[in-house]
Amino acid sequence: MNSGAMSPRILAVDDEPPIRRFLRTSLTAQGYDVLEAADGSEALAMLRRNAVDLVVLDLGLPGMDGLEVIQRLRDAGNLIPIVVLSSRTDEQGKVKALDLGADDYVTKPFGMDELLARIRAALRHRLQQDGEKPLFKAGDLTVDLVKRIVTVRGQEVKLTPREYDLLRLLISHAGKVLTHKLILKEVWGTETDVQYLRIYIRTLRQKLEADPQQPRLILTEQGVGYRLRPAD
Numbered sequence: 001m002n003s004g005a006m007s008p009r010i011l012a013v014d015d016e017p018p019i020r021r022f023l024r025t026s027l028t029a030q031g032y033d034v035l036e037a038a039d040g041s042e043a044l045a046m047l048r049r050n051a052v053d054l055v056v057l058d059l060g061l062p063g064m065d066g067l068e069v070i071q072r073l074r075d076a077g078n079l080i081p082i083v084v085l086s087s088r089t090d091e092q093g094k095v096k097a098l099d100l101g102a103d104d105y106v107t108k109p110f111g112m113d114e115l116l117a118r119i120r121a122a123l124r125h126r127l128q129q130d131g132e133k134p135l136f137k138a139g140d141l142t143v144d145l146v147k148r149i150v151t152v153r154g155q156e157v158k159l160t161p162r163e164y165d166l167l168r169l170l171i172s173h174a175g176k177v178l179t180h181k182l183i184l185k186e187v188w189g190t191e192t193d194v195q196y197l198r199i200y201i202r203t204l205r206q207k208l209e210a211d212p213q214q215p216r217l218i219l220t221e222q223g224v225g226y227r228l229r230p231a232d
Contacts, residue, residue, distance in 0.1 A: 008123060009033040009051065013043040013069070014058040014085065023056060026112045032119075040064030044072060047080070054081045054123055056115070057102070059093045067096055074101035081122035085110065091223050098179045098224065105177065121175040121230055136171050138229045141208055141217055143171060150208075157207050162187065166200055167208075170218065175230035177221050201226060 010032050012023040017038075024034045035050060037043035040061050047055070059066035070082060084097045084105040094105045103122040106115050136143040140153045148164060150157045159167065165187050170178065180194045188196075205212040219227045 007031050007033045008053040009035065010119070011035045011037060011043060011046060011050075011052045011055045013037045013040070013055060013061065013066070015039060015061050016058075019058070019085075026116075030116060040066065040069040043069055047073070047078070052080060054083065054119060056083050056085060056119070058085045059090060059097060060087065067093065067100060070097055070100040070102055079126070081126050083115070083118050083122055095179050095181070095224055098177055099181055103176050124230065125173065125175050136174070137232050138174065139217060139232070140210065143167065145171070152208055159204075159207065163200060163204055163207075167204060170226065170228035174228045177225055177227045179225040181225075183225060 008031075010027055012020055012027070012034055013036075014020050014023070015038050020036045020038070024036060027034045035046055035052065037046050041064050043055070043057070044064075046052075057066045057069060061069070066084060070084075073080065073082070082097075082102045084094065084102045085108055086094045086097070086105050087108050094107075097105060103125065104118045106118055134144065134146045136145060142151045143149070145168070150159055150164070150167070166183070169183060169186050180197060184190065184192055184194070184197055201218060202212070205215050205218055208217055209215045217229050219229065221227055
């Protein structure tokens with residue numbers, strides 16, 4: 001959080017005034033301080049002038065679109081959490097946004113409860129990154145990141161080195177959507193067949209989930225990638 005504000009400050013970037021008004025009213029009612037921008041250039045200018053904790057960003061902006069905004073921020077080393085607003089038909093846009101460094105996405109038309117949950121998760125994830133704890137706990141899963149010991153309901157589970165690397169990546173971004181491309185690059189060092197990744201996810205679920213057919217830890221984001229349940 002920025003030290004100069006009593007409440008987390010969110011920049012809402014959308015070219016449609018009714019959506020900006022809806023975001024301002026709804027987020028302000030939840031205790032957030034809200035700034036607005038109507039396009040990408042204005043958003044970048046506001047981020048240079050103001051301390052902001054998170055950006056809610058529409059992809060379909062006039063002129064500089066949302067993808068370019070994300071790329072410019074990440075290329076400049078700016079790690080501010082970004083939650084993307086995406087149209088239902090823009091699956092490739094969602095994937096590209098996440099690959100560029102967005103933290104999460106919400107599909108238009110969206111419910112405010114879902115957006116608020118995504119915002120809380122993105123803010124929490126950034127705090128966890130800043131001070132990562134050596135012990136990760138989520139439901140029945142406990143991972144000692146120092147000793148590399150994985151337990152489920154108190155029983156140690158043996159993982160292969162590759163399985164552990166995959167789980168470790170998901171833990172380091174718990175609550176955040178990771179695309180197939182990003183996972184393959186980080187764990188395998190190359191863009192191998194996505195089916196290969198699905199096999200490893202299936203194996204991890206068999207070892208970690210109470211019911212692998214109804215996963216509650218490793219969640220599928222259809223057509224995009226995977227998300228690990230946030231820490232308790």
